[in-house]
Amino acid sequence: MADLPPLREVIARHGLSASKALGQNFLFDEQLLDRIAAIPGDLSGKQVLEVGPGPGGLTRALLRSGARVTAIEMDKRCLPALAELGEAFPGQLRVIEGDALRLDHAELMGGEPFAVLSNLPYNVGTALFVRWLGGERWPPLWTSLTLMFQQEVAQRIVARPGGSIYGRLAVLAQWRSDAKLAMKVHRSAFTPPPKVMSAIVHVEPGAMPEGVSARILERLTEAAFGQRRKMLRQSLKGVSGAVEALAKVGIDPQRRAETVSVTEFVELARILSV
Numbered sequence: 096m097a098d099l100p101p102l103r104e105v106i107a108r109h110g111l112s113a114s115k116a117l118g119q120n121f122l123f124d125e126q127l128l129d130r131i132a133a134i135p136g137d138l139s140g141k142q143v144l145e146v147g148p149g150p151g152g153l154t155r156a157l158l159r160s161g162a163r164v165t166a167i168e169m170d171k172r173c174l175p176a177l178a179e180l181g182e183a184f185p186g187q188l189r190v191i192e193g194d195a196l197r198l199d200h201a202e203l204m205g206g207e208p209f210a211v212l213s214n215l216p217y218n219v220g221t222a223l224f225v226r227w228l229g230g231e232r233w234p235p236l237w238t239s240l241t242l243m244f245q246q247e248v249a250q251r252i253v254a255r256p257g258g259s260i261y262g263r264l265a266v267l268a269q270w271r272s273d274a275k276l277a278m279k280v281h282r283s284a285f286t287p288p289p290k291v292m293s294a295i296v297h298v299e300p301g302a303m304p305e306g307v308s309a310r311i312l313e314r315l316t317e318a319a320f321g322q323r324r325k326m327l328r329q330s331l332k333g334v335s336g337a338v339e340a341l342a343k344v345g346i347d348p349q350r351r352a353e354t355v356s357v358t359e360f361v362e363l364a365r366i367l368s369v
């Protein structure tokens with residue numbers, strides 16, 4: 096196994112001061128990084144997509160586990176440190192310089208299945224998460240998503256109906272996937288420490304409910320939670336046929352979106368998908 100210099104030394108040698116604009120909060124604790132890399136299970140010989148490797152803390156844990164890593168990083172300053180890491184694990188690391196939001200990940204991974212691991216700034220992470228979970232293609236090419244979020248966002252992703260944190264993200268993450276809170280990460284684990292606590296969410300694709308269009312389900316949740324304080328008979332007015340479909344599924348039109356279970360959203364979407 097390659098003998099690597101401590102991450103703090105790598106950062107100092109390459110002058111990688113954390114950039115606020117790029118949402119950089121680095122992890123240096125190698126034991127913690129190994130535990131994160133182990134969340135998806137055995138990655139030996141598997142393809143992994145890592146978004147935002149930065150100086151390469153999680154990347155080295157993934158390489159140690161035997162994964163074949165494709166890492167997308169938009170901060171040019173990190174590239175020499177990542178190149179060194181690639182030399183320490185010959186043939187295992189491919190670094191792509193660019194914005195992950197602008198790249199076609201399936202194409203990048205050559206159409207082969209891949210696990211996704213990432214510690215990203217909040218806005219980029221949520222945008223990618225919604226993209227990975229959306230679309231009509233199911234099962235997707237990714238085999239699992241293991242992603243760091245602010246703890247509050249992670250809780251919204253795994254939320255159950257009945258509370259104010261249950262919303263669009265929960266339905267999107269749960270209607271054809273299994274989403275779990277895998278690990279809480281204290282803010283002090285990061286350099287510099289962010290203001291809030293973090294947590295890692297692990298998602299695996301589940302069965303696609305038959306006869307349901309993803310586009311319609313997304314449209315329904317957008318309308319229902321876009322006006323979450325209103326009754327469904329009001330908030331769903333803009334979705335053709337949705338108010339009529341409520342009765343067919345046995346949902347009281349006076350209910351509000353946060354009381355509607357994921358299964359009920361799926362039933363509604365099924366009626367509208369024919």
Ligand SMILES: C[S@@+](CC[C@H](N)C(=O)[O-])C[C@H]1O[C@@H](n2cnc3c(N)ncnc32)[C@H](O)[C@@H]1O
Nearest residue numbers: 117119120121122147148149169170194195214
């Ligand atoms: C929170 S840091 C994490 C760095 C490292 N993975 C770690 O855990 O220590 C996020 C990284 O994502 C990169 N990044 C931010 N937005 C990105 C984007 N749209 N595409 C690719 N990388 C991005 C940043 O430059 C930074 O290196």
